């Protein structure tokens with residue numbers, strides 16, 4: 001896994017292309033996405049990788065990188081988009097906080113940049129063109145412009161770079177000397193420079209032996225298997241062999257630099273020496289630590305540290321540019337130690353910068369640069385660096401070292417060469433014996449003129465970008481990374497074993513149904529009442545929700561974020577579990593049967609008449625009986641809580657969700673309290689389901705849910721038939737303005753079906769078939785309870801059973817019918833029961849209901865997309881037509897457009 005795939009890694013990661021000293025950087029804005037993708041596909045073959053040999057004669061090199069808006073424009077799936085690091089997604093100029101920490105303020109503020117301004121047309125991609133001579137470069141660029149134009153891609157900005165004599169930068173110092181050496185590429189053994197490849201190339205172990213976060217996608221989002229597999233096939237790696245590229249155009253005030261030095265240290269030698277102290281190397285590159293007196297010609301010398309050689313900075317000042325940007329062995333807590341070096345290795349940068357603009361003086365000699373005066377010409381460094389983690393590497397170096405006025409115990413010094421200035425940040429301290437020297441009033445010599453963060457994909461990833469699969473997820477449902485990539489630690493494995501043992505125990509106990517039924521008769525009611533009394537007393541003691549009016553909701557802090565996390569986890573589960581087949585629901589998964597029914601609204605007292613219940617009437621309805629999920633298991637193995645979903649059709653009036661019209665859904669489970677009291681707890685449970693140990697949610701001694709567990713246990717059991725249990729709404733709904741209710745569906749059929757032993761996998765469905773096959777009608781009565789007190793009958797806590805009297809409002813009649821047919825099965829999969837398919841008068845209330853709006857909507861979309869099915873709008877006419885079509889052999893008619 002760890003030998004580098006040179007033929008997939010773009011060449012610039014592995015080499016600075018020093019043999020191609022001319023370069024042009026084209027900032028691109030895509031037009032039509034399909035045309036842009038075709039162009040990317042063609043570029044996948046032209047972009048040079050690390051496997052290509054040295055360029056011959058006029059041969060050039062092309063490299064291609066993308067910004068996050070660019071990847072989104074190419075219609076990359078949301079799962080992949082979300083997997084990129086936050087800094088990259090936000091962009092270099094993406095937030096005031098980022099600008100502040102990077103020191104991009106005042107003259108360097110993004111609002112004044114030449115390119116990359118937040119309000120300017122987005123830069124989607126960066127095309128880097130490298131050539132041996134100005135002519136070959138121009139020819140290459142001209143060819144690229146033609147293909148870009150043909151693909152409808154605009155070039156927003158072209159930045160050109162010419163080499164400066166002696167490999168120097170504009171202040172007159174040799175640049176590009178010290179670079180980290182990649183393990184697997186270089187055979188350097190020097191612990192100061194040898195750095196794990198994963199620090200610069202995604203998909204390889206980093207300095208901690210871990211993988212730096214990278215974009216992963218589910219296998220079903222890579223149908224052509226273009227990307228490498230990870231985690232035993234559970235995910236595909238879009239990041240592998242890619243990296244992040246930081247690009248900043250840094251303008252250098254060369255005249256300002258040398259004239260300030262002239263004011264501080266008159267005389268050619270003193271000026272030069274002070275400038276060298278600011279950089280940390282002499283103009284020819286000789287390190288000050290090696291030779292404090294002057295140049296030795298050993299420009300490439302790099303095998304030095306600071307702690308042993310120069311602990312006080314007498315040779316190379318503590319705050320010098322190279323000492324800040326790569327402190328080597330001087331980092332606390334134990335300078336000079338192996339640990340110090342190890343910390344430093346996690347903040348290295350692979351610099352790939354190039355100079356732009358003509359030199360102020362051709363020779364770049366300090367005296368000539370001073371003598372040249374101010375020519376007002378723009379020049380500087382196109383600072384480019386490659387790193388796997390922009391935040392830990394580039395941003396850390398810039399914020400914590402370059403811009404930090406207290407670096408290495410200093411007080412008011414930022415990086416003397418490139419740092420920002422301002423009150424208390426304008427000093428350069430030169431340690432000396434017996435007394436240090438302080439230079440005050442340091443001006444800013446380097447200003448930011450533009451910049452962006454890019455992703456530099458591997459070649460296979462480039463091909464993937466050219467043909468993204470149909471997006472299965474949306475911004476709300478896309479999981480950032482497949483949840484299976486949890487570390488497989490011993491405690492997780494032990495947790496799963498424990499979980500399995502408990503579940504086995506529960507399954508075994510289910511076989512003793514006679515005993516259980518007897519116990520229920522004795523214990524269920526008093527135990528529920530005792531637990532509920534405890535919960536109510538606590539709520540009364542603490543006055544929880546006492547400030548709320550009847551039917552009033554309270555939006556909880558962070559609710560939207562928690563909901564998003566649950567949605568992501570559930571879609572991650574779907575993407576992973578059903579990658580080879582037909583996706584089922586993420587919850588309430590197993591369908592025992594989808595039945596046609598009649599929903600009859602009863603004549604109600606005037607005060608209760610509203611919405612669907614405004615007048616007596618009969619409606620066609622679909623009724624789904626289901627099991628808990630998240631997987632389809634033999635009935636005896638499920639957790640014993642059944643669910644009921646009712647979709648009343650042909651309802652006059654608009655529903656709250658606009659994907660359906662004229663439907664009113666009801667959903668309920670065979671327990672009076674919900675598994676989790678609110679969304680926060682639900683998010684915890686979902687996390688543990690993802691980790692394969694939901695039992696821990698209830699039993700964790702540090703965050704226990706014993707009461708919820710006992711309440712669930714009192715009702716969770718091996719049912720004989722889905723027709724013989726009560727179904728509670730658990731969470732409240734509006735019932736006309738200012739009235740909140742909970743409801744219950746009560747079977748009018750007495751419980752009489754035994755649990756067969758041994759139990760067939762689908763014995764619940766068989767029990768339903770037996771009942772409906774014998775021409776018997778099954779009837780449920782729907783009863784409501786009104787909220788009378790916000791504390792003891794809360795809206796936001798689903799673990800509390802309301803105690804108000806029940807009023808019958810409707811009957812649900814399920815006639816005898818044959819329901820085990822392929823059409824019904826398909827319809828059951830396509831139908832979406834969502835409590836938000838509701839008239840405004842019956843609006844769902846409470847945090848779990850609010851969350852369900854997004855969770856159900858998004859996860860059913862993911863399921864439908866995996867299955868290639870459109871949302872089915874279940875009006876009865878359409879269903880009948882479809883059934884007739886199916887019988888007439890006309891296939892998949894009746895699907896929603």
Ligand code: HEM
Pocket residue numbers: 169170171173174175176177178179250251252279281321322323325326349351380381383394397398402417418446
């Ligand atoms: C116009 C702006 C800049 C100039 C003129 C400049 C100049 C130099 C020079 C002359 C060297 C010494 C030669 C070498 O080791 O390669 C150097 C080293 C270095 N610079 Fe810069 N630099 C600039 C911006 C930056 C920025 C923005 C960063 C990062 C935030 C940076 C990070 C480094 C690093 C990591 C080294 C190597 C230090 C070492 O390993 O010893 N430089 N720079």
